Amino acid sequence: MVSAISLLALVGCGYKDGELISSLWSAMGADQQDVHYYDVCSYAYTKRMIFEVKLNGVEVGAGGGGLVTSVAVPSGHQVVTWRDAGTGETFRAKNKLFLERPAEGMKSLGVHIYADGTVELKPEMYWPDMTDRGVRELEANEVDGD
Numbered sequence: 001m002v003s004a005i006s007l008l009a010l011v012g013c014g015y016k017d018g019e020l021i022s023s024l025w026s027a028m029g030a031d032q033q034d035v036h037y038y039d040v041c042s043y044a045y046t047k048r049m050i051f052e053v054k055l056n057g058v059e060v061g062a063g064g065g066g067l068v069t070s071v072a073v074p075s076g077h078q079v080v081t082w083r084d085a086g087t088g089e090t091f092r093a094k095n096k097l098f099l100e101r102p103a104e105g106m107k108s109l110g111v112h113i114y115a116d117g118t119v120e121l122k123p124e125m126y127w128p129d130m131t132d133r134g135v136r137e138l139e140a141n142e143v144d145g146d
Helices: 002-011 018-027 132-141
Strands: 033-044 050-055 058-061 064-074 076-078 081-084 090-092 097-099 108-114 119-124
Touching: 033 050, 033 058, 033 132, 050 108, 058 064, 081 108, 097 119, 108 132
Parallel strands: 033 108
Antiparallel strands: 033 064, 050 058, 050 081, 076 097, 081 090, 108 119
């Protein structure tokens, strides 16, 4: 079994290519069949601007709808964090996030961050769009979605 120090050393390298991430998950005992590569798009429906949206420690955007391609995401529990652009404070999703193995053809993943601190992960076949809930929140709060 790989020691915790070895795992920290791998994480500390900061590489984001699929091979290193797959190696890390293998070292942790994860089945590589449970890793799926998504094009990830993040949306923030928050009252304040955010940046550095991360999925399992990998930066996937700034919440403005941009796309990050080929992000390795294992099936199972997920961790989403982001930073407040005004204060720099880091936030973590208040709800528990879990992704099943995706259905055939699901190539994109929407990361939707709501004003109450909850997050929705939504696999999509094509480029993810804003959610109905997010649009309602933006309209109700007059929040700038860009």
